Amino acid sequence: MNPIDPRIHQALDGDIARESLPPELRRVVDRLESAAALLAAAVPPQSAGLETRVMAAVRRPAPSGERVRRLLRWFATPQAVTFRIRPAWSLALAAAIVLLTLVPADERGPALGEHEGIAQFVGRFPDAHSVHVAGSFNDWRTGTIPLEDRDHDGVWRATVVLPTGAYEYMFVVDGERWVPDHWADRLVEDDFGRENSIVIVRATWR
């Protein structure tokens, strides 16, 4: 960097008259004063305080394009999130997540009472239009417990929650034909010339 002639400083400070300078130094002083005038014109008036100027800048509405860009930038920029939780709650949350993850929704059965169990009824009736099960668990009503053949393979199924105990039952095919459960191990005469099947509902299946 070239050292500045000290006479330039003196001329700018008004310590010496500009006319006393050689012509080349006088041109430098002229250029410096022009530059200073330009800078003074670009700086806003300093009469307002810092707070006023900051608030004015904040309140100034940004152009809509700028706002969208700013929003997108916010979404794209990693943000620090602070999450405060007690360790006991965090453990419970983790356990709940594990439970929900490991046990699929379709495998959660109904809540069973202390003296309730599950009875599964399965029968093969390829030509049936409807199959129900009736027994001592439902006062032998024929239309209350339907079996379903969802995949249309002729095998009809129903899963029922019942109080624990032993029950006699039969299938009712198409609303009128009473048929024993041929896959049941336990059969007993029904006193009407046919055989009822017996299902034992256990409380241990929970």
Next chain:
Amino acid sequence: MRPGLILVLLASPLAAQSERDRLEGRVPAVAIPTVDSLVQLATREDLPTEPLVQKALEGGAKHQPAVRIAAAAQAMLGQLRDARALLVRAGDAPPATAAEVTTIYAALKRGLPAPVVERIVAALPHEPRGSALHAVADLATHHFEPDSAAALIIDAARQGLRGERLLDVSTAVLHEVQRGHSRAEAVAVVRRQLPNVPSPPKPAGASVAGARRPGTTALPPP
């Protein structure tokens, strides 16, 4: 007159009325007076009435003629009397509960010889015998000697197995037969394992999820 006796006298006609109401419209009208009189007779004799009502409802649902329903209920009353007599013979402390009489009736109905049922009742004096009797009947159904089946189940009870776990004993014996053992061998194998017999597998989760309580999805009769 004692308050308790007054309550019994008041409650009996009310109970009889509610059972008649259950039969109305579900059992041929001409059968109802006979069934009703049998129910009242059972009440007076301290016998269970629910099996009689169930038999009448079953007959009605199966479109049986009135005379056949009445005959079935009449026969059942006699079998309930036999069941209570068996409990007395086996030394069960009176009065026999309706549940106990019904349990013994069901065991006899499944074909267990009365002496075998008596033996089990006497061996399990202070606990429900329903599962024990079903376990023995399950083996008898598969052509096991009822006496040896009863002996095995009584052994299992003496080794601490109770209630529904006794059903697992008969299931274990039947599994041994499926594995190729003779009946005598199967009984011997399971007796050696006692009281460690496997529990039954749980039903598949997906099928349990669809389980419904009767009545919650009631549909009109087809």
